[in-house]
Amino acid sequence: MIESSANEFIGKDKSTKLTASVNFVDLAGSERAAQALSVGQRLKEGCHINRSLLTLSTVIRKLSKGKHGHVNYRDSKLTRILQPCLGGNARTAIICTLSPAREHIEQSKNTLLFASCAKEVTTNAQVNVVMSDKALVKHLQKELARLENELRTPAPPDYSALLRKKDQHIEKVWFTFSP
Structure with missing residues (x-):
């Protein structure tokens, strides 16, 4: 080797x-x-x-x-x-x-x-980059800031998904009680 x-x-x-x-x-x-x-x-x-x-x-x-x-x-x-x-x-x-x-x-x-x-054997060769401690700390700080920003500004609720869920519930109840 x-x-x-x-x-x-x-x-x-x-x-x-x-x-x-x-x-x-x-x-x-x-x-x-x-x-x-x-x-x-x-x-x-x-x-x-x-x-x-x-x-x-x-x-x-x-x-x-x-x-x-x-x-x-x-x-x-x-x-x-x-x-x-x-x-x-x-x-x-x-x-x-x-x-x-x-x-x-x-x-x-x-x-x-x-x-x-x-x-027939396939491998997926990629370059592994070993970062210095300073670069790693900087990368993790950026990731932390991004996640904190995401928590501060929550995404608006998905009303279409909520409506679909309610429609399914209504259909389920309707078929249960219909003659």
Whole structure:
């Protein structure tokens, strides 16, 4: 992860701080124990990688369907780290690579399925402006003054809504007592 920040000064006393972070993650594909001939610690590491990749694909699938249900980012460290990139306020680019070799055809197919789901995920990236304390106080004072002004001058009553309500009441009473 690379983080950078810059101060941007607007005028004399108004300042905002811009911060950006970039994550580079090499997912490296699934680790097949039979193909890699791994044992011991390396086998254990491969199992953790597979579990993280499975959780990542589950999160991507849930995000790509557009449903606003619960997405559990906490199931793996990988999805927890990538949470702001996947479903947050960020622009995300995913690069998937394939192997032309015949023995990797199943992995290439799974990669294409993952890429097609990832392509459907939409994020809403917006610039978050962190205001200085002075600017925040000034903004809140303006908002307070606006609300106080609104309380002092109440809006005139909506007579058409009151008349409709009375008409509905009269109709209800009329139908109740009519023969």
